[in-house]
Amino acid sequence: MKSKPTSLIKTILPWLLLLILIGAAYTMLNPSTSKTLTTSEYEALVNSGTKIEEAEITPSDLVISMTGVYKEDGKPVKFSVTLPNTETQMNELQTALAESGTLYTVRDASGDGMFMSVIMTFLPTILLIGVMFFMMTKIGGGGGNAKAFEFGNSRAKLEKDQKTRFTDVAGADEEKEELRELVEFLKNPKKFAAMGAKIPKGVLLVGPPGTGKTLLARAVSGEANVPFFSISGSEFVEMFVGVGAGRVRDMFKKAKENAPCIIFIDEIDAVGRQRGSGIGGGHDEREQTLNQLLVEMDGFAGNEGIIILAATNRADVLDPALLRPGRFDRQIQVANPDKRARAQILQVHARNKKFAADVNFDNIAARTPGFSGAELQNVLNEAALLAVRLGRDVITMDDIDEGIDRVIGGPAKKSRKYTEKERRLVAYHEAGHAIIGLTLEDANKVQKVTIIPRGNAGGYNLMTPKEETYFQTKTQLEASITGFMGGRVAEEIFFGDVSSGAQNDIEQATRLARLMVTELGMSELGPIKYGSGQDSVFLGRDYTSTNNDHSGQVAFEIDQQVRKIIDECYKECTRIITENKDKLELIAAALLEYETLANEQIEALYTTGKMPEVSGKTTNGTDVILPAEIRFNDQEEEKKAEESEPAPAEEPRVRKPVSYEDLDDLIDDMK
Template sequence: MKKWINYLPTLFVVLIVLSLFFYSSQGSTRTMNYTQFKEMAEDARFGDTNVSISTSIIHVDGVLQDGDSNIQYSVIIPNSEANLEWLEDTLTENGGEITVQDPNQSSIWITLLGNILPLVIIGVFFYIMFAKMGGGSSNKAFEFAKSKARVETNVKTRFRDVAGCEEEKEEVKEIIDYLRSPKKFTDMGAHIPKGILMVGPPGTGKTLLAKAVAGEANVPFFSISGSDFVEMFVGTGASRVRDMFKNAQKSAPCIVFIDEIDAVGRQRGAGMGGGNDEREQTLNQLLVEMDGMTDNIGIVVIAATNRPDVLDPALLRSGRFDRRVTVNLPDVKGRKEILEVHARNKKLASDVSLENLARRTPGFSGADLANVLNEGAILAVRNKETQITMTDLDEAIDRVMMGPAKKSKKYTEKDKMLVSYHEAGHAVIGLKLEDADMVQKVTIIPRGEAGGYNLMTPREEKYFHRKSEFIARITGLLGGRTAEEIVFGEVSAGAVNDIEQLTKIAKNMVRVYGMSSLGPIQYADPQGNVFLGRDYTQGSSYSDGVADEIDKEVRAIVDACHQQCRQILTENRDLLDLIAKNLFEHETLTNEEINNLMNYGSLEDPHAPKPEPQPEKTQPDVPPIPSKNAGVEQKDLDDALSELTKKKDV
């Protein structure tokens, strides 16, 4: 139907053109009255004529010849016997034929075409105009309360496309078995979980894992965001929840995936910043629908969030979201597997090692790793390369972490030397302090808001950190500022980010981890995110005296680290100057070059085997071109010259 509506404007134009053509063709007919016709009939010669006789009039249409021209005429004559006889004699005088027509023969069609068709055309015209102006949008009012869930019936994603979360796959495998063959679960009396809550940082693959479950089970996948339920009008979200579950029941077995469920599932009655009548009604309807799902109905609800602390307790109880699957950031093995998945369609050079790349990207999520490979591919295209090299991927890591390099930004000589010593201070602490992070790369090229960049990675990835490791990390963060104090006798504002990080670590050591003289007492909520409706009015959990002691402990930790940092840099002043000098000259140093500076005092290892010199390409032996004196020695030339001289004297 919609296809025909698109052709209506064209049809309307065609009808107008035909009407104009019809009326223009009628315009060539000369209409005369009875008197004019009688005067012209005296001298004219008539051809074939059509006569239509009604009760009171006679309608005559025909062609007459007036001089050298033929005139098509139309005339109405009163109906009488005298006029009929006169017409018959006049029109047949020159051999013309008279055709008598029924006056009522075409009246119905004339009426339809003349009266109804214009109205139809006008109606269609106004319908099209209203549809173009948005009149058709009123139909959407009936769809306002319908679910906005997107349905995929043939999901292509499989477990092979999800890497770095093997334990999480094991947690959802029985969901796949249930969706494939639910009978063996019902025979055993088992009830499959109605809801699965996936919790984890952004970019760890929660949505991808849920889609892979649907792909492995080969069932429809309903996906919707929590914000799609909430509208300005109260009751709309609840209606959409009902409609979504109604559609899911028709497609069972299936999976319903709700992304960012914290947008609609926050704690009810949270007060300031948390109360919302529409959102709470939507949550209530979601709870009711999950309770109304009979056991083993074939619908599994999977939700994802990175804020489980703000969810309503009624949503998390057993019988609704029965199982929680935590999707953490991948370890080095998982990062390598993720890189292998995203490198399938990438043209990597032979020097690219995904294992080394995985070791250099601790704390990266799956989305970050995909972005690294994509940025590397973009850089390779930009540099007009045929393959992605390790240099491209090194630059891609820096771009993802700190932003693009600002090579056009120029330092003054004094500022460049200050930044060099600042970054060299971080590097020396990383080299000389046992528990400090390893230095992978140091550069003084500005990136983002930072004047320099020091890439440091843990020596090995751990789930639990010791107090000495936190102390070493704070000491490493103080390396840049302390180097400025030792060399220049003053400090700059370049260490603002370092100070922010070390202050957070020191406070957590005292308030959260109990790593101070205050003992194993937690004085703060370990959750870093604040829920305004719940935490804004919550008072402090300790007294003012304890707060003063916390401040003293934090300051004591930082002061001790600062003293240790100054001692290490003072003892290794020669290494500090050497790294800073090479940074000032070369702007970027790699891990290998820094180690060579520490061990050998130069950027290159003097003991490393040097590459064998390639033999020079020699030209093929070509015999010399003989000269005029070829084969004649100089002695012979001298003797010949002497003989000539003697002959001349004689």
């Protein structure tokens, strides 16, 4: 590979040589002299009797330029002088030179002036053409060796030895089954021709980012062992008119030369958006590129042996002509993996990593609902990096737990210092979320609670569904909203004040409640779809139209229903936390002491009031044993008091609220 300085020298060198030649020509036409004389010095030279050996006279309109040679001390000396051009000066000068026997010539100044005028006229044009050629070479790609005429060539990358196979794609069994037909056709097309079947010309992979759409396309090429052309939709469109269409034509031309082959267009929505939605009538470069793509995919000329795969996460914005049968005959939905698929994906990405014996991919999959394949890969990579940082030989579950937390909320910010009041506030806030998850039947299951800040969050509460389902009922959605309110209600009950820490909880709860009213029909307004009025959409060429398709009165009723759902969930959350104040205080106290609690510890505190004896590490890295006896009420103490002899002078026990100071003393005593 050639270095950039070498390419730059080769580009600049021709222009440098051209400038040198122009300078040399100018020098030859205007030879320099060793001495420039004034008029008086020239007259003194002539009066002294010095003979001028040779001279050259160039008269112009105002002056006479004269150059010549005379001898001084036996050495020739070049000189030049400028004399005023009067009526008699030229005649006198010629007479004096003739009398002294000097050989002289008279030149016409108009010839030199015309030549230099032509050079100075065309020199800027030549330089401009050179600069444009240089820019076209760079824009055309290919570094210093690219040619300007390659500007409209295809940017698709050709790979003829693809290593990816279907075994490298996990958790997409149905998607791979649909794509196996393409592999069979590329390997044995006669099998389909005998049945009268035609393989799809194009397959569109639709799904969220990171679900493996590009990986599936590469696996098809690897399984079929055919050339693989890959390009992004944005690489077609340039600022110059006609370049995108030319690149489409060139790409299909090269594909026909390598047929059978696969063309993969990633992010096709960059070039395949609906036509007619732009300003100015839609005659822009992108739409012309799309028109050419439509013709090449299914136009007058056939493209036998070429299968087009494309990927996008915005199929709703694609042009209908692009999605019709004959172009993209089949759409394959590539969704986020379920629990079983996540475990398989983790096993694929764990091939070259070393894990501890207690690492269970099924448990990790259960704790990562909604994660895409790319996020799962990132989890294991973060865990591996953390294990190396800590000097371990294998990746442990602690490393994987931290990797999950990093993917969700970013790295822990243990250096952030809280005041004691803020630590208590965060502990009770997160404990409020946990209590709702432990109490409500349809609420999400609490997996982990921590008061260590991550990102912009002061604490972190990992809650996952008890079972992964494709549909959610109204009760489940209301339970989710109630869970979002847990932290806010806990602050209000235990501190008599609220903080800004519930901002994200309120945002998520409001969004979910509005979704129930406007799109899911789960309110008193009935099963009617209402536009939210928040998202702008393109309707034909009216790019200012919005999705607000209801009256102001209906908007008021929607707001009332949203408020009603939030208020009801807030009241339910207040009731649950009030009834379980002692359990919430227990969980909050444990959070203040150990900062992070796992699912087993939280459930043990909730059901038995005791923390299981589990070895762990404190924040400073020392070994600790979590206490086995933390009682959340005094029922057992009362029972023991009833079984023993009562003291005659003992007054009735009165249950009263426990202050923070008393709670700290209780924990210190248990230590």
